[in-house]
Amino acid sequence: MSASSPAIVWFRQDLRVADHPALVAAVARGRGVIPVYIWAPQEEGRWPDGAATRWWLHHSLNALAASLQSLGSRLIVREGSSLPELRKLAEETGASAVFWNRRYEPEAIRRDTAVKAGLKADGLLAESYNGSLLYEPWEIKSKTGGPYKVFTPFSKTCLAHAEPDQPLAAPSRLARPTSWPKSLPIDDLQLLPTIHWDSGFRETWQPGWDHAEQSLQEFLPTGVTLYAEERNRPDHRGTSRLSPALHFGELSPRQIWHQVCSHLKEQPQSPQIGEPYLRQLLWREFAHHLMYHFPDTPTQPLREEFSRFPWLENQRHLRAWQRGQTGYPIVDAGMRELWATGWMHNRVRMIVASFLVKDLLLPWQAGADWFWDTLVDADLANNTLGWQWTAGCGADAAPYFRIFNPVSQGEKFDPEGGYVRRWVPELAKLPTEWIHQPWNAPPITLREAGITLGKTYPRPIVDHGQARLAALAALRQIRG
DNA sequence: TTTTGAGTTGTTCGA
DNA sequence: GTCGAACAACTCAAA
Numbered sequence: 001m002s003a004s005s006p007a008i009v010w011f012r013q014d015l016r017v018a019d020h021p022a023l024v025a026a027v028a029r030g031r032g033v034i035p036v037y038i039w040a041p042q043e044e045g046r047w048p049d050g051a052a053t054r055w056w057l058h059h060s061l062n063a064l065a066a067s068l069q070s071l072g073s074r075l076i077v078r079e080g081s082s083l084p085e086l087r088k089l090a091e092e093t094g095a096s097a098v099f100w101n102r103r104y105e106p107e108a109i110r111r112d113t114a115v116k117a118g119l120k121a122d123g124l125l126a127e128s129y130n131g132s133l134l135y136e137p138w139e140i141k142s143k144t145g146g147p148y149k150v151f152t153p154f155s156k157t158c159l160a161h162a163e164p165d166q167p168l169a170a171p172s173r174l175a176r177p178t179s180w181p182k183s184l185p186i187d188d189l190q191l192l193p194t195i196h197w198d199s200g201f202r203e204t205w206q207p208g209w210d211h212a213e214q215s216l217q218e219f220l221p222t223g224v225t226l227y228a229e230e231r232n233r234p235d236h237r238g239t240s241r242l243s244p245a246l247h248f249g250e251l252s253p254r255q256i257w258h259q260v261c262s263h264l265k266e267q268p269q270s271p272q273i274g275e276p277y278l279r280q281l282l283w284r285e286f287a288h289h290l291m292y293h294f295p296d297t298p299t300q301p302l303r304e305e306f307s308r309f310p311w312l313e314n315q316r317h318l319r320a321w322q323r324g325q326t327g328y329p330i331v332d333a334g335m336r337e338l339w340a341t342g343w344m345h346n347r348v349r350m351i352v353a354s355f356l357v358k359d360l361l362l363p364w365q366a367g368a369d370w371f372w373d374t375l376v377d378a379d380l381a382n383n384t385l386g387w388q389w390t391a392g393c394g395a396d397a398a399p400y401f402r403i404f405n406p407v408s409q410g411e412k413f414d415p416e417g418g419y420v421r422r423w424v425p426e427l428a429k430l431p432t433e434w435i436h437q438p439w440n441a442p443p444i445t446l447r448e449a450g451i452t453l454g455k456t457y458p459r460p461i462v463d464h465g466q467a468r469l470a471a472l473a474a475l476r477q478i479r480g
Numbered sequence: 481t482t483t484t485g486a487g488t489t490g491t492t493c494g495a
Numbered sequence: 496g497t498c499g500a501a502c503a504a505c506t507c508a509a510a
Contacts, residue, residue, distance in 0.1 A: 143509060150487065150507055232489080283488080350489065389488085401502050402490045409490090468491085472502090479503085 005096035006032030006177040007125075008089055010082075012108075014101040014131045014249035015064045016209040017071065019167035021129035022099035023174075032177035034093055035068050037061060038086070039079045039189045045107035046299070047380055050373035052342040053247075055198055056207045058191035060248050063208025065186065073174035076183040083115045090124055092181045098124060101131030101249070104288050105380045106295035134164040134253050134285055137292035147293035149302075149395040154289065155282045167255045200340035205244070205376065212245035216256060220263045228276045234334075234345035235418035240277070241343070243377035246284065253281050287381035290395050298384045299365060301393035305478045309393075311363040320461050321356050322370055324424070327460035329436050330410035331355045333423035340423070342376035347413050353390040354404035359467040361474065364391035392475070400475040403468050410436035426456050 007026035014020060026033045041048035049057060065075035078085045086098055098119055103112065112128065119126040130136055140148065140157050148154035192198070219240040223230075230238025245251045260278060294302055301307055320326050324335035334348035344352070349371075356367045364387040371387075372378045388394025392402075414420060417435030421428040427438060429449035434441035438451060439459055446453065453459050 142507085146508095148508085152487065153508055279488085347489080354490095396487075396507090398489080399487085399502085404489095405491065476503095479505095 004031055004178060005094050006034050006175075007097040007099060008034045008036055008086065008093075008095045010086065010098055010100035011035060011037045011064065011075070012100060012103055012249075013247065014252075015060045016212075016250050016252070017064070017067050018170035018209075019131070019252040019255050020101065020170070021131050021168060022101045022127075023171065024168050025099045025127060025129065026097070027171045027174065029097065031175060032093075033073060033174045034076060034089065034095060034177050034181065035064075035073060035174075036076045036078065036086075036089060037064075038082050039077070039191075040082050040085075043082060043107070043111050044105075047105070047107065047372065050375075050378055051193060052201075052374050052376045053378050054191040055193065055201055055342070056205070056244055056248060056376045058186065058189070059207035060209070060250060061186050061189075061191075063210060063250075067209065068174065071171060071174045073176065074180060074183065075186075076181055077186055077189065079184060079189060082111060083118045086115065086119060087122065089181055090119075090122070093177050093179070095177070096124060098126045100128050102128045103132070104137060104292050106291070106298070109292075109295075131252060132249055133288055134158070134257060134281065135161060137289045140285075140289060147289060148286070149290075151283065151286050151396045154286050155279065158282055158285060164254050164257050167252060167258060201342050201376070204341040204343065207244065207248075207250070207376075209245070209250035212242065212250040215240065215242060215245070216251060216259060220259060224260055224263060224277050225267065231276070232347045232413050234348050235414050235416065235422075239346065243379075243382075244343070247377045247379045247382075253284065257281060283385075284382060286396075287379075287385040291381040291384060294395070297388060297394070298368075298380055301364075301391070302388060302395050303393045303397070306391070306393035308478045309363075310361070310474050310477065312361045314360065314362065317360045317461060318356075318362055318366060320458070321352070321360060321362070321367075325458050325461075326355065327439070327458040328355065328406040328410075328464075329417075329420040329424055329427055329438065330406050330414060333414075333420045336423045338371075338374050342374060344375070345419075347409075348419075349386065350390060351404050351406060351409050353387060355406055357387075357391045358403045358471040359406075359462050359464060361467075361471060364388065364393070401472065403471055405464060405468075407437045407464070424457070427451065 007029050009023050009026045017023060068075050089095065116126045135158060140154060142148055223240060226238065230236055242251060290297060321335060324332035326332055331352050334344050334352045338344040353367055356362050357364050368383050368387040371383055385394065389397050392398055392400050417432050420435050427435060430438055430451060431445065434445060438457060439453060451457055
């Protein structure tokens with residue numbers, strides 16, 4: 001092993017240079033550093049990146065490459081299979097070590113385990129680090145030593161645990177290897193759509209760690225303190241919108257945690273008011289904890305009796321839901337926001353998910369698949385937790401009788417109808433009184449608003465009152 | 481081993 | 496319009 005032998009840093013879902021343990025480990029060796037990204041969607045099993053996350057990834061990789069360049073380095077881009085590519089790189093460059101930050105998806109764990117074994121068999125140093133979680137999934141244990149299945153005790157144990165580590169500083173420069181290996185241009189990965197459906201994405205988002213950092217700074221001053229009340233308003237900008245940045249690791253949860261905490265300490269009054277936001281970070285931890293300990297849950301219900309649930313198969317209903325044509329304005333607004341921007345407000349995610357699962361009685365996996373393909377923040381742990389929670393089949397699930405009423409949810413959380421008017425413009429002229437239930441509006445009012453139900457906007461595809469009773473009956477059936 | 485208290489996000493009905 | 500109870504028992508986690 002030559003003294004100049006560089007270290008490879010294998011980037012995956014950690015597209016940043018600050019608080020990057022693997023990068024810090026490589027720098028600490030005091031030799032050259034070779035940052036690498038390997039595009040290997042075939043190694044993700046059932047869950048290769050969807051069209052929306054590929055779009056984000058393209059831009060995020062460019063941002064990472066730019067910041068590496070400013071540190072005097074480069075991002076080497078490859079395509080293929082991870083282990084063979086890493087081996088080739090080590091051979092081409094004389095690298096003697098490979099460092100990366102861990103992932104926790106079952107398929108990724110299998111792959112990374114094989115990669116580590118393979119590299120070690122070659123005589124290379126291969127080390128992995130925690131760059132994506134506040135706590136490792138195996139660190140948090142109940143008193144009896146097992147994993148948690150309920151959020152509240154899980155979160156209490158997290159908070160009683162040592163405080164999350166302080167984020168690591170970004171290196172000020174990166175030593176080069178004696179020669180650079182070949183790299184593909186990022187464009188060659190063909191992550192961007194060939195037909196240009198992404199204009200709404202470009203208007204909504206600026207991917208990349210630098211913009212993520214900026215979003216956090218903008219959110220901190222007022223967002224954190226107002227979060228408790230504002231986070232439920234899809235018609236306001238009450239959430240941090242950092243979910244895609246967290247998924248791709250443009251920001252680490254440690255960076256967010258500590259910045260939020262120090263911001264809260266500067267607030268003279270009620271320091272615990274920001275807790276709801278921090279709690280969301282703990283939900284993300286909980287989701288990873290569950291996926292790690294129950295690796296079948298991305299496709300299988302955790303609660304066994306739900307494999308007997310009488311889900312329907314109805315392509316017409318599924319299609320109507322996906323396209324935002326259910327006839328329930330708040331549902332359609334959410335699904336259209338998702339399609340146009342790759343994102344949906346969390347409150348609305350719950351409403352549309354409840355509608356798919358409990359009003360249409362379509363399997364939660366069908367919803368999870370659609371979200372996977374359309375969300376820019378699609379994340380296996382969070383997506384699984386969210387859908388299993390809604391369906392009632394998860395670890396800490398909603399009680400079976402909790403069935404969202406799309407009209408009252410709309411009236412409560414979008415009281416002026418601004419969200420619906422924005423995403424369902426054919427209803428824009430309808431008075432607020434009817435905006436969440438156009439089928440109940442007087443004919444004259446509909447005419448004045450330019451609406452013909454069944455033509456310009458669909459009638460409800462199911463009756464919520466009846467659908468609710470059917471769902472309760474189905475839930476009784478699997479219990480009995 | 482047994483007991484006890486508690487469990488993200490709701491809706492409806494009847495007083 | 497407002498308010499409290501019912502919805503159903505079960506599982507989890509800790510003592």
